Amino acid sequence: MISDLREKIIQSALLQFEEKGFHGVSVNEIVTSVGTSKGGFYHHFSAKDELLFVIHDIFISYVLEKATIAYQTYESPTKRLQLIIKEFVSVFDRYKPHISVFYQESIYLRPEYETLIKDKRDQFKRIVTDTIMEGKECKEFRQELSPDITGMAILGMVNWTYKWYKQSGTKTIEEIGDEFVDLILHSVLKVESLSSAIYQDLLIK
Amino acid sequence: MISDLREKIIQSALLQFEEKGFHGVSVNEIVTSVGTSKGGFYHHFSAKDELLFVIHDIFISYVLEKATIAYQTYESPTKRLQLIIKEFVSVFDRYKPHISVFYQESIYLRPEYETLIKDKRDQFKRIVTDTIMEGKECKEFRQELSPDITGMAILGMVNWTYKWYKQSGTKTIEEIGDEFVDLILHSVLKVESLSSAIYQDLLIK
DNA sequence: TCGAACAGACCAACTAGTCGGTCTCGTCAT
DNA sequence: ATGACGAGACCGACTAGTTGGTCTGTTCGA
Numbered sequence: 242m243i244s245d246l247r248e249k250i251i252q253s254a255l256l257q258f259e260e261k262g263f264h265g266v267s268v269n270e271i272v273t274s275v276g277t278s279k280g281g282f283y284h285h286f287s288a289k290d291e292l293l294f295v296i297h298d299i300f301i302s303y304v305l306e307k308a309t310i311a312y313q314t315y316e317s318p319t320k321r322l323q324l325i326i327k328e329f330v331s332v333f334d335r336y337k338p339h340i341s342v343f344y345q346e347s348i349y350l351r352p353e354y355e356t357l358i359k360d361k362r363d364q365f366k367r368i369v370t371d372t373i374m375e376g377k378e379c380k381e382f383r384q385e386l387s388p389d390i391t392g393m394a395i396l397g398m399v400n401w402t403y404k405w406y407k408q409s410g411t412k413t414i415e416e417i418g419d420e421f422v423d424l425i426l427h428s429v430l431k432v433e434s435l436s437s438a439i440y441q442d443l444l445i446k
Numbered sequence: 447m448i449s450d451l452r453e454k455i456i457q458s459a460l461l462q463f464e465e466k467g468f469h470g471v472s473v474n475e476i477v478t479s480v481g482t483s484k485g486g487f488y489h490h491f492s493a494k495d496e497l498l499f500v501i502h503d504i505f506i507s508y509v510l511e512k513a514t515i516a517y518q519t520y521e522s523p524t525k526r527l528q529l530i531i532k533e534f535v536s537v538f539d540r541y542k543p544h545i546s547v548f549y550q551e552s553i554y555l556r557p558e559y560e561t562l563i564k565d566k567r568d569q570f571k572r573i574v575t576d577t578i579m580e581g582k583e584c585k586e587f588r589q590e591l592s593p594d595i596t597g598m599a600i601l602g603m604v605n606w607t608y609k610w611y612k613q614s615g616t617k618t619i620e621e622i623g624d625e626f627v628d629l630i631l632h633s634v635l636k637v638e639s640l641s642s643a644i645y646q647d648l649l650i651k
Numbered sequence: 652t653c654g655a656a657c658a659g660a661c662c663a664a665c666t667a668g669t670c671g672g673t674c675t676c677g678t679c680a681t
Numbered sequence: 682a683t684g685a686c687g688a689g690a691c692c693g694a695c696t697a698g699t700t701g702g703t704c705t706g707t708t709c710g711a
């Protein structure tokens with residue numbers, strides 16, 4: 242059984258960053274919490290913010306991959322949107338700390354790291370807005386929707402979950418995801434598309 | 447014309463915190479940027495994080511007041527919800543930096559300050575969830591909604607705006623607010639309530 | 652003249668990062 | 682088999698600089 246120090250550092254730092262913020266945790270605290278030393282740390286990371294970058298990248302790469310797959314799985318924008326949301330929400334159980342750090346501490350990434358992350362984040366955004374545009378084009382979605390605002394509204398609604406979701410809560414992340422899908426489909430679908438969505442079990446009840 | 451140093455410090459620190467984060471700006475940077483000194487700063491604030499608290503409090507107090515008034519203005523949950531959202535969104539033009547700091551830097555508040563802020567934030571949340579519960583009771587809203595999740599979904603959608611809204615963008619904050627109201631009412635209202643909402647000009651088109 | 656409003660030198664604590672050194676273990680010539 | 686060798690993993694004292702905060706003044710209006 243090898244004990245991969247690098248992984249241990251990432252895991253421990255992650256939880257501490259989530260709780261106390263990037264600048265609220267010193268390198269010394271990190272290394273003592275995993276039982277290593279400054280030397281051990283800087284053997285694996287060039288700087289403290291490389292660690293921050295790694296945490297960002299793990300999360301956004303995973304989300305982008307899931308969204309890409311969801312997009313390719315269906316042709317119908319309604320089903321695409323539904324799967325993208327469900328996949329994204331389900332990430333919270335596994336990556337809650339990553340997400341918190343991602344949305345709270347990204348200002349502390351140095352520019353070169355920041356652009357790398359921004360690229361992937363923008364790709365993810367595009368998948369959502371493209372789906373909304375296609376939904377309008379094929380007449381499943383309401384024509385008065387603006388893809389940008391609607392896209393950011395959806396992302397905001399889902400992203401915000403990191404501020405309040407607790408795994409110990411009464412609802413599972415899947416139940417929350419179902420309610421989000423229900424709310425979002427009601428807000429974007431035409432009234433006449435709603436009934437067929439109900440028929441396909443995409444909505445609650 | 448009196449030059450209120452305290453106000454100048456708050457304004458300057460606010461913009462710097464928004465850009466570089468609470469720990470990304472030192473007290474020295476703050477005082478030199480407003481042309482004063484350590485002595486001047488600590489004459490007005492007991493500690494750096496009191497300044498952070500003041501910024502938090504200005505914003506949340508304002509929002510809470512607006513939401514309370516909006517709640518009291520109407521009897522109908524639909525119109526209440528619509529006004530609460532519109533009022534909240536319109537805050538972004540005036541308080542964008544406060545909001546960014548509020549949602550990014552609150553971990554750095556010491557516990558005593560944190561509870562003060564949390565109280566007001568919870569009051570605000572309650573206004574939203576209560577409105578949703580009342581909307582269900584008077585049969586304007588869909589019965590399958592869960593007030594908690596729906597409330598957090600709405601708050602998330604609106605709050606997230608601070609991550610992407612730019613005053614220089616093509617849409618005004620009022621237009622964005624109208625689109626949010628449109629999306630939210632479509633997602634919470636019963637289909638038969640939608641038509642009367644359109645009649646009352648609450649929805650787009 | 653007295654106190655509020657500020658100035659700025661100063662301090663102890665802490666910061667990220669460095670660097671010479673040690674320890675472990677696989678490789679390879681003997 | 683064994684000992685020499687070397688490379689990567691890791692250690693921790695150290696440094697140079699920064700941090701929030703204090704303290705002794707000074708200025709200045711009432």
